[in-house]
Amino acid sequence: MTQSTFASLQLCQPLLTALDKLGFQTPTPIQQRSLPLLMEGHDLLGIAQTGTGKTAAFALPMLNAIQDKGLRAAKKRPLALILAPTRELASQIFEDIRQYSQETSIRATCIFGGANQNPQIRRLEKGAEILVATPGRLMDLEAQGFLSLSAVQYLVLDEADRLLDMGFIGDIRKIAAMLPSTRQTALFSATMSKEIRALSAFLLNQPQQVSVTPKQVAVAKITQHKLAVPTAKKQEALHQLLNRDAVRKVIVFTRTKHASERVTKKLLKAGLSASAINGNKSQNARTRALERFKKGSDWILVATDVAARGIDIRGISHVINFELPQEPENYVHRIGRTARAGETGVAWSLVDETETKRLKDIERLIKQPIPPLSIDLKELPPSEDQPTPEPAPRQNESAPAPGPAKKDKGTDERKRKRPRRRKPNQGPSAQSKKDDAKRKPRRRKPQKVSQGG
Numbered sequence: 120m121t122q123s124t125f126a127s128l129q130l131c132q133p134l135l136t137a138l139d140k141l142g143f144q145t146p147t148p149i150q151q152r153s154l155p156l157l158m159e160g161h162d163l164l165g166i167a168q169t170g171t172g173k174t175a176a177f178a179l180p181m182l183n184a185i186q187d188k189g190l191r192a193a194k195k196r197p198l199a200l201i202l203a204p205t206r207e208l209a210s211q212i213f214e215d216i217r218q219y220s221q222e223t224s225i226r227a228t229c230i231f232g233g234a235n236q237n238p239q240i241r242r243l244e245k246g247a248e249i250l251v252a253t254p255g256r257l258m259d260l261e262a263q264g265f266l267s268l269s270a271v272q273y274l275v276l277d278e279a280d281r282l283l284d285m286g287f288i289g290d291i292r293k294i295a296a297m298l299p300s301t302r303q304t305a306l307f308s309a310t311m312s313k314e315i316r317a318l319s320a321f322l323l324n325q326p327q328q329v330s331v332t333p334k335q336v337a338v339a340k341i342t343q344h345k346l347a348v349p350t351a352k353k354q355e356a357l358h359q360l361l362n363r364d365a366v367r368k369v370i371v372f373t374r375t376k377h378a379s380e381r382v383t384k385k386l387l388k389a390g391l392s393a394s395a396i397n398g399n400k401s402q403n404a405r406t407r408a409l410e411r412f413k414k415g416s417d418w419i420l421v422a423t424d425v426a427a428r429g430i431d432i433r434g435i436s437h438v439i440n441f442e443l444p445q446e447p448e449n450y451v452h453r454i455g456r457t458a459r460a461g462e463t464g465v466a467w468s469l470v471d472e473t474e475t476k477r478l479k480d481i482e483r484l485i486k487q488p489i490p491p492l493s494i495d496l497k498e499l500p501p502s503e504d505q506p507t508p509e510p511a512p513r514q515n516e517s518a519p520a521p522g523p524a525k526k527d528k529g530t531d532e533r534k535r536k537r538p539r540r541r542k543p544n545q546g547p548s549a550q551s552k553k554d555d556a557k558r559k560p561r562r563r564k565p566q567k568v569s570q571g572g
């Protein structure tokens with residue numbers, strides 16, 4: 120495919136200026152293919168894995184149209200509606216749209232459950248061209264009369280497969296019925312399925328289809344390994360993995376809310392700075408946890424699938440599956456949290472005796488076996504509550520660093536984080552590495568770790 124630029128895609132100047140400020144130089148493949156179709160007014164079914172740039176793919180054409188036509192929303196009557204499955208994802212799309220539209224006077228707002236509805240109502244009352252919403256709160260505020268969907272011209276369903284998984288199909292149908300039938304609709308999903316096909320048939324009008332990933336595929340830039348661990352040893356195995364050199368920013372996935380809390384407590388007890396994010400947490404707690412993780416005050420985020428979907432945070436070096444997901448597709452979504460936007464990443468999965476079937480399903484889906492990580496489990500200490508330092512010094516750790524040149528930078532931030540970064544009783548080489556424990560890549564490549572013993 121020929122390389123197009125955003126300018127050659129006929130986007131208006133305020134959007135081009137914003138994209139330039141954001142450092143977006145060339146459109147990603149899904150953007151290259153979706154933008155012209157959406158700008159021509161087609162309905163669209165987009166299939167693309169995470170991290171491919173779907174947000175701009177659907178947001179830029181609607182921003183462009185609203186800007187070009189000089190459209191202005193009346194109070195409570197948005198012109199564009201974007202549905203997302205979770206609060207986090209909705210806020211992220213909202214933030215992205217604010218960035219893209221920074222040079223325009225287009226107003227966007229965001230509503231989701233679990234937060235006080237009054238500020239949301241006030242913003243709707245003022246009027247916003249673009250509304251990003253989770254289905255539940257949207258239905259709720261509509262039913263209370265704080266919002267009308269009768270002026271919506273653009274509808275987007277982001278992460279539609281997840282919306283379906285979460286049981287929103289009924290809400291989506293009801294919402295669709297409130298919209299004018301003349302609207303333009305785009306539906307994006309990481310995976311294709313019977314259900315997505317059915318939803319498309321219901322929502323889309325003679326859609327064009329754009330698919331940048333042939334069905335399956337775990338992101339190619341991710342080094343994946345599995346580690347067979349008995350259930351009772353998982354926590355300890357996790358601590359050992361976290362202790363590895365290249366691990367600097369990591370999401371640990373558990374299957375249940377309860378497990379995410381339990382794992383987090385034990386990490387904190389071992390002096391590691393972690394926080395949990397799951398559906399039981401208040402919206403405030405979830406936002407705070409994400410912020411801490413984003414900023415680097417915590418370098419470990421322990422998450423359930425629901426809470427982590429679509430989260431786009433740079434510099435996540437590792438994803439660790441403490442437990443394999445119930446549904447194989449979620450494995451792909453989970454590991455897609457690392458290796459965002461051209462980075463590389465590592466995914467490790469702790470697999471116990473009850474998870475063999477799940478593992479097989481995942482390997483079938485990604486069409487490749489996940490190679491085992493060679494770490495000797497006999498070295499795991501017997502007690503879960505007393506994680507001890509690594510049994511043997513790792514050879515590659517003593518390799519001298521290229522130079523201390525950058526050591527002065529960011530002292531404040533280091534000071535704040537250092538005490539919680541690792542246990543104090545580690546060797547000097549580990550200590551010196553702590554100094555670099557920041558969000559930016561450190562000197563060693565993730566691949567090295569996966570080969571090490």
Ligand code: ADP
Binds near residue numbers: 143150167168170460
């Ligand atoms: P998806 O929704 O497909 O998972 P996102 O829309 O969240 O992907 O984009 C993933 C990351 O890539 C984001 O950090 C986004 O800012 C960045 N990105 C998107 N499009 C471009 C582009 N054309 N050039 C550079 N970075 C981009």
Ligand code: MG
Binds near residue numbers: 173174429
């Ligand atoms: Mg997305």
